[in-house]
Amino acid sequence: MAYKIINGKEISAAVKERIKKEVETLKNKGIGVGLAVILVGENPASKVYVANKKKACEELGIKSFEFKLPEQTTEEELISLIKKLNEDSEVNGILCQLPLPAHLDEGTVINTIVPEKDVDAFHPVNVGKIMIGDFDFLPCTPAGIMEMLAYMNIDVCGKECVVIGRSNIVGKPMAMLLLHKNATVTVCHSKTKDLKAVTSRADVLVSAVGRAGFVTADMVKEGAVVIDVGMNRNAENKLCGDVDFEAVAEKCSAITPVPGGVGPMTIAMLMQNTLTAAKKQNNI
Numbered sequence: 001m002a003y004k005i006i007n008g009k010e011i012s013a014a015v016k017e018r019i020k021k022e023v024e025t026l027k028n029k030g031i032g033v034g035l036a037v038i039l040v041g042e043n044p045a046s047k048v049y050v051a052n053k054k055k056a057c058e059e060l061g062i063k064s065f066e067f068k069l070p071e072q073t074t075e076e077e078l079i080s081l082i083k084k085l086n087e088d089s090e091v092n093g094i095l096c097q098l099p100l101p102a103h104l105d106e107g108t109v110i111n112t113i114v115p116e117k118d119v120d121a122f123h124p125v126n127v128g129k130i131m132i133g134d135f136d137f138l139p140c141t142p143a144g145i146m147e148m149l150a151y152m153n154i155d156v157c158g159k160e161c162v163v164i165g166r167s168n169i170v171g172k173p174m175a176m177l178l179l180h181k182n183a184t185v186t187v188c189h190s191k192t193k194d195l196k197a198v199t200s201r202a203d204v205l206v207s208a209v210g211r212a213g214f215v216t217a218d219m220v221k222e223g224a225v226v227i228d229v230g231m232n233r234n235a236e237n238k239l240c241g242d243v244d245f246e247a248v249a250e251k252c253s254a255i256t257p258v259p260g261g262v263g264p265m266t267i268a269m270l271m272q273n274t275l276t277a278a279k280k281q282n283n284i
């Protein structure tokens with residue numbers, strides 16, 4: 001089957017171009033857009049993510065405030081920094097890169113960021129708003145996937161959509177966003193019985209498991225759209241997704257590659273959320 005590649009690089013470039021123009025328009029009105037990114041410790045993957053976020057800010061004219069804190073930072077120190085940033089009018093969005101070192105409680109830290117600046121949309125207030133469909137920010141990865149589907153003119157209304165994974169940052173909000181677009185949604189997880197029977201029904205299959213080669217061709221319906229959220233390393237230490245790309249692509253109508261699929265969209269949507277925050281805080 002001839003399949004289309006859903007090109008996250010191309011789609012994120014279009015999204016970023018739109019954001020850049022809006023940031024410029026705001027600047028011309030004397031309104032700056034700023035994002036504070038906090039990194040605690042030395043997690044190598046987190047360092048790469050934070051560097052990429054900083055680069056995206058620079059590209060789009062968004063001011064980035066970087067806070068690199070040592071591994072042994074106390075919860076009081078981190079919370080005191082977040083409280084300062086909550087009050088700083090130059091900072092429109094605050095992001096604390098997860099995971100945090102084990103001695104810091106993620107829930108406490110996330111809850112300290114004011115919901116208006118919570119550009120990751122992890123605060124319970126924002127999570128609740130997503131549930132009822134009245135939201136300011138959407139979590140970046142699921143939002144990026146919805147943007148990709150829209151760009152590709154893939155309408156999920158009435159379709160069978162299956163999400164593998166139920167994390168708070170990907171699986172659960174993904175299911176909710178698909179539901180808001182009138183899809184019939186099934187969420188699978190490690191206790192799902194007969195996963196293949198469920199995934200084989202999917203018109204749109206989203207995999208957010210975190211295991212290389214997890215989604216094989218026999219799990220996918222002919223003509224399905226496959227979205228691969230996974231970011232894994234294969235045996236050769238190369239970045240790869242959850243999906244056995246070569247074999248699955250042959251059965252699909254459209255598929256996201258890894259790298260160059262969902263990843264670039266996540267950062268673009270973070271920039272979008274920062275812009276949205278700046279506009280809301282300036283009553284625009």
Ligand code: NAP
Binds near residue numbers: 165210
């Ligand atoms: P997570 O919190 O570890 O969640 C993984 C999910 O997969 C869990 O819900 C788990 O089920 C489920 N699972 C594990 N084994 C399974 C099995 N055998 N059958 C069915 N379900 C199974 O991971 P996450 O944070 O959602 O991330 C998932 C992947 O996406 C990772 O590779 C991560 O690096 C990647 N990611 C990529 C981006 C991006 O921008 N591209 C952003 C975020 C995450 P249980 O709940 O039952 O344990």
